[in-house]
Amino acid sequence: MRLTLTMAVITAILAYQLGLLDPSLWAKAGVNLVRFIPELGVRWDLAGDALLALYETLLISLLGVSGGTLIAYMLAPLASPLLSPPRVAFIVRTVANAIRTVPAILWAVLFVILVGPGPKAGALALTLYTSGYLAKFFYESLEATNRELYDSLKVIGLEGLPLAFALYSHAKKLIISNILFMLEYNVRTATILGFVGAGGIGYYIVHYLNLLNYQAALTFVVFTLLLVILIDFTSYIMRRRL
Amino acid sequence: MSRSADYAVELKDIFFSYGSNSILRGVNLEVGYGEAVAIMGRSGSGKTTLLKIIAGLLRPEKGYVKVLGHYLQAGGLNSVKGRIAYIPQTLGLIEGESALYNVLLARAPRKPLRFITGLWGGDDVEGAVEALRLVGLNGVGRRRVETLSGGEKQRVAIARAIFQGAVLLLADEPISNLDLDTAEALVNMMVSLKLRGLSVISVMHDRQLALKYFDRVYVLDGGVLREAG
Numbered sequence: 001m002r003l004t005l006t007m008a009v010i011t012a013i014l015a016y017q018l019g020l021l022d023p024s025l026w027a028k029a030g031v032n033l034v035r036f037i038p039e040l041g042v043r044w045d046l047a048g049d050a051l052l053a054l055y056e057t058l059l060i061s062l063l064g065v066s067g068g069t070l071i072a073y074m075l076a077p078l079a080s081p082l083l084s085p086p087r088v089a090f091i092v093r094t095v096a097n098a099i100r101t102v103p104a105i106l107w108a109v110l111f112v113i114l115v116g117p118g119p120k121a122g123a124l125a126l127t128l129y130t131s132g133y134l135a136k137f138f139y140e141s142l143e144a145t146n147r148e149l150y151d152s153l154k155v156i157g158l159e160g161l162p163l164a165f166a167l168y169s170h171a172k173k174l175i176i177s178n179i180l181f182m183l184e185y186n187v188r189t190a191t192i193l194g195f196v197g198a199g200g201i202g203y204y205i206v207h208y209l210n211l212l213n214y215q216a217a218l219t220f221v222v223f224t225l226l227l228v229i230l231i232d233f234t235s236y237i238m239r240r241r242l
Numbered sequence: 243m244s245r246s247a248d249y250a251v252e253l254k255d256i257f258f259s260y261g262s263n264s265i266l267r268g269v270n271l272e273v274g275y276g277e278a279v280a281i282m283g284r285s286g287s288g289k290t291t292l293l294k295i296i297a298g299l300l301r302p303e304k305g306y307v308k309v310l311g312h313y314l315q316a317g318g319l320n321s322v323k324g325r326i327a328y329i330p331q332t333l334g335l336i337e338g339e340s341a342l343y344n345v346l347l348a349r350a351p352r353k354p355l356r357f358i359t360g361l362w363g364g365d366d367v368e369g370a371v372e373a374l375r376l377v378g379l380n381g382v383g384r385r386r387v388e389t390l391s392g393g394e395k396q397r398v399a400i401a402r403a404i405f406q407g408a409v410l411l412l413a414d415e416p417i418s419n420l421d422l423d424t425a426e427a428l429v430n431m432m433v434s435l436k437l438r439g440l441s442v443i444s445v446m447h448d449r450q451l452a453l454k455y456f457d458r459v460y461v462l463d464g465g466v467l468r469e470a471g
């Protein structure tokens with residue numbers, strides 16, 4: 001397997017460059033691990049804080065999904081040459097693609113600058129990112145519709161947004177599955193938005209890490225994992241129902 | 243009233259080609275209100291192309307199309323918006339949605355907000371249920387269209403045309419893949435829309451059915467229409 005060999009060589013070179021091949025590094029990691037294990041444990045007295053932070057995280061991610069989906073629903077028809085003048089379609093497409101090229105966490109930095117730190121910045125960042133991501137997906141599903149369906153709806157007299165919604169409902173399963181994907185993505189991202197001050201549980205994780213209070217930090221990490229698992233499970237159930 | 247206003251569809255010397263592939267070479271057709279006309283012809287002869295021209299979906303290179311009293315070249319679909327129903331070979335139904343949803347779709351242009359929100363009024367739903375009943379689909383309104391049989395789906399498409407209040411029905415081989423009895427019942431139902439004042443132009447493959455039920459039968463061959471006897 002030439003690909004496997006190539007990857008092995010590249011991995012070795014990169015690991016060497018990054019200093020990962022240094023034996024003393026691994027010795028130090030071992031010592032830290034041994035020292036860290038006795039400290040493992042959940043600080044139940046922080047559970048209240050953690051749950052509140054999770055609630056905020058969930059709000060941020062859900063708003064990102066619902067707001068982003070709504071905006072994408074409106075943007076996608078504008079981005080589709082089937083439903084909108086080619087020049088407008090090109091511009092809207094370019095904008096939607098630009099939005100999704102920038103990672104959500106960088107949008108969060110921008111919104112922290114614009115509206116100040118806190119969950120508002122995070123919610124805006126996820127809404128924006130989600131709208132860019134879903135707009136691209138939605139206009140692709142508009143393009144993919146069967147031409148004869150499009151024709152018969154045109155003849156009925158459908159155009160613009162109602163026509164787009166009819167075509168969306170034709171691609172409903174795929175669309176819902178992508179919205180669920182964004183839900184999972186948003187929840188994961190919302191847990192780290194706090195690293196840049198954009199709200200959510202991530203704020204507490206960095207806060208306690210900076211104080212070298214590993215047990216407290218770990219408590220928030222554990223609660224984060226619970227939320228992620230819960231959302232993935234919910235999404236799995238909903239997907240199966242499609 | 244001028245003479246041409248008496249026709250639901252009037253085609254004069256229509257030429258159409260896809261690139262260098264010339265499909266229609268001087269098609270003439272006159273279909274009166276309340277008339278049912280069948281178009282036959284071998285595969286690739288241009289039947290679908292002709293229906294699309296009448297529907298305003300394609301523009302002829304030459305000749306004029308007058309539909310329901312309007313010249314289509316100029317305004318495209320707008321002047322006859324909502325008064326033509328076009329049932330394509332693939333029926334144009336939205337899968338994953340109910341039969342009722344698909345029939346109600348015909349009212350979406352007039353009530354876009356109700357359509358987008360799905361909050362239809364009682365009279366809208368009643369009308370759609372009534373249209374389904376007219377085509378013999380009682381109690382299937384809530385069924386998803388992909389769970390219906392081929393013949394039932396085709397009847398949903400016809401119900402939509404009825405509910406739309408279309409004046410002209412264009413149907414592209416509405417009975418392909420059906421057994422003979424079902425096919426005959428469907429053709430009969432479609433042609434009987436004449437009684438509601440509709441003009442019907444349908445592509446047909448079954449010559450016997452076409453001759454039995456339609457007022458006139460045309461064959462598209464070599465880019466022109468000629469009447470079959």
Ligand SMILES: Nc1ncnc2c1ncn2[C@@H]1O[C@H](COP(=O)(O)OP(=O)(O)OP(=O)(O)O)[C@@H](O)[C@H]1O
Pocket residue numbers: 260263265283284285286287288289290291292
């Ligand atoms: N969009 C297109 N671009 C190029 N050529 C096309 C296009 N649509 C149809 N054609 C060609 O035009 C010719 C007529 O097509 P049309 O679909 O009108 O035939 P038809 O009589 O409906 O055939 P069938 O009975 O198989 O449905 C065919 O040769 C087809 O390949």
Ligand SMILES: [Mg+2]
Pocket residue numbers: 289290291331414
């Ligand atoms: Mg055809």
